[in-house]
Amino acid sequence: MWAIETRGLKKVYRSLIGGTPVVAVAELNLQVPYGCVFGFLGPNGAGKTTTIQILIGNVYPTAGQAWVLGYKAGALAAKRRLGFLPEKFQFHEFLTAEEFLKLHGRLAGMDGKTLAKRIDEVLELVGLQERRKSRIREFSKGMQQRIGLAQAILHDPDLVILDEPTSALDPLGRRRVREVIEYLKQQGKTVFLNSHLLSEVERSCDMVAILNKGRVVKQGTLEALLVHKSVVVLELRQVVPSVLEALERVATKVQPLDTNRVMAEVADERAIPELARAVVYAGGELMGMQAKRETLEDLFIQLVEGEAK
Amino acid sequence: MGAVAAIMTLTLKEAMRRRAFLGTLIILVVLYGLSFLPKAFHEAFGGSERRFELGIQLMTSFGIDSIKFFASVLAIVLSAGTITGEIERGYLAAILPRPLHRWQVYLGKWLGVMVFCAVNVVLWSAMLWLSVYLQGRSRPEIWHALPYVLLYPVLYGTLALMFSSFAGTSVALMFTVALGAFAYFADHFLRPLVVFIDAAILQRIVWLSEWVLPMATLKRFVMAEVRLPFTGRIEDAPFASEAVRFFLNPPTRAWELGYVALYILVALLIGGIIFQRRDVQ
Numbered sequence A: 001m002w003a004i005e006t007r008g009l010k011k012v013y014r015s016l017i018g019g020t021p022v023v024a025v026a027e028l029n030l031q032v033p034y035g036c037v038f039g040f041l042g043p044n045g046a047g048k049t050t051t052i053q054i055l056i057g058n059v060y061p062t063a064g065q066a067w068v069l070g071y072k073a074g075a076l077a078a079k080r081r082l083g084f085l086p087e088k089f090q091f092h093e094f095l096t097a098e099e100f101l102k103l104h105g106r107l108a109g110m111d112g113k114t115l116a117k118r119i120d121e122v123l124e125l126v127g128l129q130e131r132r133k134s135r136i137r138e139f140s141k142g143m144q145q146r147i148g149l150a151q152a153i154l155h156d157p158d159l160v161i162l163d164e165p166t167s168a169l170d171p172l173g174r175r176r177v178r179e180v181i182e183y184l185k186q187q188g189k190t191v192f193l194n195s196h197l198l199s200e201v202e203r204s205c206d207m208v209a210i211l212n213k214g215r216v217v218k219q220g221t222l223e224a225l226l227v228h229k230s231v232v233v234l235e236l237r238q239v240v241p242s243v244l245e246a247l248e249r250v251a252t253k254v255q256p257l258d259t260n261r262v263m264a265e266v267a268d269e270r271a272i273p274e275l276a277r278a279v280v281y282a283g284g285e286l287m288g289m290q291a292k293r294e295t296l297e298d299l300f301i302q303l304v305e306g307e308a309k
Numbered sequence B: 001m002g003a004v005a006a007i008m009t010l011t012l013k014e015a016m017r018r019r020a021f022l023g024t025l026i027i028l029v030v031l032y033g034l035s036f037l038p039k040a041f042h043e044a045f046g047g048s049e050r051r052f053e054l055g056i057q058l059m060t061s062f063g064i065d066s067i068k069f070f071a072s073v074l075a076i077v078l079s080a081g082t083i084t085g086e087i088e089r090g091y092l093a094a095i096l097p098r099p100l101h102r103w104q105v106y107l108g109k110w111l112g113v114m115v116f117c118a119v120n121v122v123l124w125s126a127m128l129w130l131s132v133y134l135q136g137r138s139r140p141e142i143w144h145a146l147p148y149v150l151l152y153p154v155l156y157g158t159l160a161l162m163f164s165s166f167a168g169t170s171v172a173l174m175f176t177v178a179l180g181a182f183a184y185f186a187d188h189f190l191r192p193l194v195v196f197i198d199a200a201i202l203q204r205i206v207w208l209s210e211w212v213l214p215m216a217t218l219k220r221f222v223m224a225e226v227r228l229p230f231t232g233r234i235e236d237a238p239f240a241s242e243a244v245r246f247f248l249n250p251p252t253r254a255w256e257l258g259y260v261a262l263y264i265l266v267a268l269l270i271g272g273i274i275f276q277r278r279d280v281q
């Protein structure tokens, strides 16, 4: 059983008056386990928002199926246990923060007492307790996004879907979102989020799927996707051929960067000390060494650019 | 039913926020001021009691006409931007993921607009009645006509809401106003033409317009309650044939109200179904 599952999901946008149809989601197969923080990544226009809109039942797929918490996407039973923060969030700006949360609590079927208590909690969590009586109209963009996050977790949902939750936030706000995600994870909730801030994703997600042109091109745990290789930049007093030769025996790839820097790639992090030893035995003078684990960003760019070629 | 009530309350709040009630207030004051004209004229220039009575009568029917008109405008303005307009503004994307059916949102919006308009119509009618009453006359027909007057905003609001389910605010507004204008034109210009040109096609167009939008039907029901004591209207056409006279002044028939109700119900259903089936993004 998955918290989210899609099979052959497809969405084609057609305009009424001619025009070429846009394939937003092509053939999407996705499996999100329960209790996981799942990063949904992809370049602009990859189809992330469209997929999310299908999952919450706002948009109907052209083909394929989607299940959320074991129910068909859009089913009332699924929506009861789901929280959502839209990408283009725009809330009823004439309501105060408190009235807005009350409305959503009521729509989520919460009773008055639980709701009042919960409103305090979520306002505290997103750091807006002092602005609870202000109208949303008077909120800055980032504050609106925060109240949106508060709305998404208000009814203690089992699955929280966040479409770019930090797009309008300052670094402090982003850290707070990370903390909220961490808190949700500790409570065993599933978080499905979409973000372009890959360093953020790397810090908070357990699993990711990378989407391109409406298809998943890579899916898995962060460890599984990123362990493969490590890149090390060695700093020498001078790069000489003997050192390069020695390095080549250890590394899978060696590339001089300039007169005193060499980049070496090893298949396994455990081989990094070998590189230092090789330099020293070959008579090189090692001044510094910096290991660069492959980041999510490297993987992302490689996958997306690779597709483009 | 909780979701419907919550959406209805939200719609009412929004109507208040949009200062719809300010326009309402102005209409109220103007209506109130105008309706004292007969008394003012009577006191200034004298004149017979019958003339004063006629003045009151005129003001009453003019007042009811204004209420009909402004209530329709209010309903159209409040409804036209509802579904597509709110989708475009991004409001609905956050509401629909809540555990509710789309028809509940639709019904809640409809009820919100209707309640707001109804409260206004009742207020305006009360004001009209009061000002006539303060001039020493009682016009209970204002209350007798009220149920039919109330149907105007229901009819127009439902239509505008239906158009809003697939068209943006200005297009929905245009469609509704165009339909209203067609019905008005048919009833007020084409119908009297029959006195001069007794053509079957003309009569058919007018009847058709009434099926398309039963506004003239409602007008007749209101008129049946508030008759003007005028003579010499073109509609009375003493020289015309029996058939033409019937066409000019059709009687009100109960089944016509049934048609109006059916019309409103079908428009409500069509809009709801379109909303149910469309993407919200």
Ligand SMILES: Nc1ncnc2c1ncn2[C@@H]1O[C@H](COP(=O)(O)OP(=O)(O)OP(=O)(O)O)[C@@H](O)[C@H]1O
Pocket: A013, A014, A022, A023, A024, A025, A042, A043, A044, A045, A046, A047, A048, A049, A050, A051, A087, B281
């Ligand atoms: N309502 C719509 N009508 C027509 N085309 C649409 C519509 N919504 C999205 N698209 C198209 O579908 C594709 C995917 O859009 P989507 O918003 O899902 O991308 P995304 O991955 O969320 O991108 P971003 O990172 O920029 O938010 C794009 O090519 C977009 O132009």
Ligand SMILES: [Mg+2]
Pocket: A048, A049, A050, A087
């Ligand atoms: Mg997007």
